[in-house]
Amino acid sequence: MSIILASSSPRRKEIISKLNIDFEIIHPEINEDNYKYNKKTPPKDYAEFLSKVKALSVFENHKNKIVIGADTIVVLNENIVLGKPKNKDDAYNTLMMLSGKIHNVITGVTIINAHNQYTFSESTSVKFFHLNNNDIMNYIKTSSPYDKAGSYGIQDYSSIFVEKIDGCYNNVIGFPIARFNHICKNILNIPI
DSSP states (O other): OOEEEEOOOHHHHHHHHTTOOOOEEOOOOOOGGGSOOOTTSOHHHHHHHHHHHHHHHHHTTOTTSEEEEEEEEEEETTTEEEOOOSSHHHHHHHHHHHTTOEEEEEEEEEEEOSSOEEEEEEEEEEEEOOOOHHHHHHHHTSSGGGGSGGGOOTTSGGGGGEEEEESOHHHHHTOOHHHHHHHHHHTSOOOO
16 A cells, blocks of 8 residues: 655654655645635634645545645634745734634545545644743744744744643644544444
8 A cells, every 4th residue: 555645744644654654755846825715614614625726736636546645724713724824924913813713724625546536624723822922033034934834843942822622632733643543444344
């Protein structure tokens, strides 16, 4: 069984490596700017759609393999999707928006092989403490916020921002490994 992870995320690679399976990484050749969020679309559907686009872009040339696509978004107030920051000001403003509030991290996942195409999403609720200016400035001086939806990574320095989470921790990092494993084994009959 050959598996491809259609993702450029080093964090997804690290999480899936916990399964002790052989897989390769192929970066999906898509421009996410071509798929802007429409507020009429439920955020869950948007995350799932992006995961399908990524998986299908790789599956086109690898139809004899299992392809996994994933996309993680951060959602505030049910319909404000916070993507990756464009610059320091954007990162600062995003973190200030999240300060003292609850937001949801949603990861859409698509699994495709010659016999199946299955898409699901996982949502985790995250509550931030009220953030102070020094902590935000110290964080945005690093390179860490700039490749992450919502301008933070729960596994790095910004973990001090998090008061509590409700749901899957790995989902907040970028991949809901437990649910993925369950679906592969119990729904798709893919022995992982």
